[in-house]
Amino acid sequence: MKKLILIFFFLSTTITHGSVKSQIISNLISTDNLKFKFKQKIDEKIETGNCIINYPKKIFCEYDDFYKKVLVSNGKSLLINSNKNNQYFRYSLDKTPLNLILDKEFIISQIRELGEEISVGDNYKFELTYENLDIIIYFDNQSLNLVGWSTIDIYQNKVETKLSIVEKNIQVDQKIFDIRNYTN
Template identity: 45%
Template sequence: MLRYFLIFFIFIFNSNSKAEFKNKIIKNLKITNNLDFKFEQNINGKIENGNCTIEYPKKIFCEYARSNNKILVSNGKSLVVKTRTSYYRYPLEKTPLNFILDKNFLIKKINDLEERIIDKKLINYTILDKDTELKIFFDAQSYDLVGWQNTDIYQNFNITFISSIRKNRVLSKNLFKIPSQN
């Protein structure tokens, strides 16, 4: 009888612990209006890094280090990747960033999903939506978003890690302006 009680207690404690993670992540997302961070991105083995700023909903500006002045910008509708020699414009809704940049979408999905705890350090949710699989990762201490994993529109495997996160800063109004093609 004692064994059944212990198993029941462990199951209830584990369920409450996971629910607590979920609630704290959702609460943290709700109070976050914007964040800036350093990133490291691995696309099929090619590693790039730089700095990004996200403003919810659906805006992002990233500057890549040491890469032909590469920037990535979304104004909420379009996503532009621009370097000195190239310019690509995509409808944001056709990219996985459409999901990552929509905190209300993330909150809704997280609320419905089962999390996976990784080494007691990361909390992972796998989102399946519109033929897209997106794995998002949160820090188990701060409940901040710390990365994501997906396949991009060119079928490249993409892993992005973020660090040095700062939230709810005053941002320039022109930061998310789509650059001209030149």
């Protein structure tokens, strides 16, 4: 009888793990876009603001700072602009960690290959590695929505981004991802 209970417990635990991973994948598949508030820590500096991610690979963020910093990707390029010195910085998206973070197909394929998720507080955590890049992706354990990531930026700074007030599949004006709107 004890063996039977032990086998049942083992099977139910295995099924639960498998179902969480597949539920997160299903949730990602059904996600076209996300709107959220963010808190980003780069080394010891903290920045906040609002973003919209539109899959695949588009993002628009407005920072809550004096200089009205904007980060935008059209899927190919990443542009950062602020009123601080009236200049902008443009990068090829595929040279940044955001290229992978904004690619839900990449995230789904990586999660499928992983053994199991790790439960951390109110989140599930997946540790992804691609080429020489390590990315940690966090999903809320209730909604299963993306709620953060951690990586190293192009300047070798540790970047931790936490999302809050996440809305899924909202109406998005595609014009906000036009980089020309944010060049000085």
